[in-house]
Amino acid sequence: MGSAARVLETLVSSGIDRSRIEVLDDRTLLVEVPRNELRNVVATLRRLGARPRTMAACDDRSRDGVYRLLYVYAFDDLGTTTILSVALDPRKPVAPTVIDVDPALDWYELEAWDLMGIEFEGRKLRRLILPEDWPSNLHPLRKDVSIEEMKKLYKPLATWRGLEIGADSVALIPVGPYHPALHEPELFVLYLRGEKVVDIDYLGFMVHRGIEKLAESMTYDKVPFIAERICGICGYAHSVAYCQAVEHALRIEVPDRARYIRTLLLEVERIHSHLLWIGVACHLLGFDTGFMHTWRIREKVMVLAEKLTGSRKMYGINIVGGVRMDIDSDKLSYAEKVIEELRREVPRLISATISVPQVRKRLSGTGILEKSDATRYAVVGPTARGSGVPIDVRKDHPYAAYGELSFRVPTYSEGDNMARTMVRVEELEESFSIVEQTIDALRKVGGWIANEEYEIVPGRLGIGSVEAPRGEDIHVLITDRTTPYRWRVRAPTYQNLPALRAMLRDCDLADAPLTIASIDPCFSCTDRILILDLRTGGVTIRSVRKVVGG
């Protein structure tokens, strides 16, 4: 392939020292960047057209005595990932901010501060994730902070309130918030002038569960099950992304049959997810009959998933190295039949929902995200493709069996709610075709479904990325002997939410819920991290908190 070699040449000719670049494999480069050159390098990468994918803060003090930031960039057209590694002082980790040269990294810096205690010079820092009553110098992802210790140190305000009213145990139940779109905990504050939105704040991160920390004490084969629970809609994508990260780090070859089974299920998941979204869009427009019929059809996909895996939604069949259950020919025939039905039913559904004039009118010309903003915020998935940015992990960084299949990446340039809708509608067609292709392949490709003969080498770095229905899921993983040393999850909504600010500006208030929904947000995925349920002496305390957007 040699695309890594090409990126290497480009980087060297842009002034990055050759000796600092390490070629990890033909798709991945690791660049050691001195702290004081970080801003320059980031600016150079952005100028060269690289897309920020994620940033992971790591506590490497026990490994090589430093804190470390890993900035993960992609050259999508070359299918290459470039990781910048910046070592920071173990006593006082401070990094220069890069948000003026790469605005898409705003939340990442706030998160690194909040969870790992890394300071960023040249910007205002605030809490993004932890509750406001969290102890100020307790950064949960640091290796010297244990879960037990956090449970002891965190005394939510509700405790005092409980004592005040003389209760010996308190259950605090937040009622609301506030679902403008999907029924999930999130709060948008819209600033209006008349009927027009002038700005928005997002208050979120209300459902942290601390899974990144938790996984540091779970064996490799148990994590796929918790990874799948990051999202109740496209969790399988997360479980694949996790497994791929471990497989990348430990260079595990996944058998062909397993790659096809994963592909089949990823597309089944996309079909149900896109249908779910079309239903929700109808519901938000007050068109509940359309919602019902979309979900009636989606139900066939849920039953199909159950037939293939044993579960409607939490497929639970991934393990590191492959899958743990095979799909026999009866099930393949059943899947074929369901796809046939969908091919008949979905166009009829679209003509009775999305294509009716009343719906078209609400979708067209609303919630516009310009291409320049899409690139600026580095949005992903249908949100990017609706604004003319033709990125799709399945094509750009092929994984599972996608490299061997043929499919289109539907792209629209209007950037409005209609464009994002049409991307999803056309992707359904593509997914039907991909499922059919994988069924054919699974009838021919035999062999093992898992490779369980691998050696765990500590200190390896792996990247796993998957094109989930909402966009790219990317997991960064560093290995330890029996458990992950660091596991960093980035769900697509994390990347897409900040762009809502651009989409909602000057939008009519009435179009705001639909526009928010148009990125198909998933708040729980975005929120994945912290500990929220606390059991302190039998009291379950749940804190309500606010995080005000920048």
Added chain:
Amino acid sequence: MIHRILALALKSGVATVRYPRQPPILTEEFRGFLVFDPTKCVGCGACTRVCPANAMNLEIRGNEIVVEYFAGRCILCHLCFYACPFGALVATTSFDRTTTNFEDLFDRVAHEGAACPSCGSIHATKRLIQFVDLVLKSEGIEIEDRLRLCPECRRIEALRALNAFRIGMEREGVEHGVE
């Protein structure tokens, strides 16, 4: 708008069932809750080691060793079902554990514990030890005494034996003269 959706509605008819009065739509592949077959379980604990949700636990309670399944935590992954070497877990397609009694969420098998003849601690089930002994005997290996020891005492015992062996070797070396 109306005529298109109406045509669709008339064509598709009723798609839902009147659950709970009618049975739910479930496939036979559905991974439901598990129940123990107490006649087969030996209390080996294999299921507790693979469970990603800590829904399976092995606990020493007095003289007994209890394998406990807590449906409230179970994520229906069926890893335990595949891991059990004795086929002692029965997979059902039941998904509804609605109850007003917390206790209903548990399923348990209690096993008689085996006490270590040396220190008296309960360390495994009698059934497991009998089983292992049987397997070993069929291979011609007779170490029943050692099997009954708890892992800690077994280690001490092994070290003692090793030490005795070494001392023996050294003596022999002295007697025969080492070059």
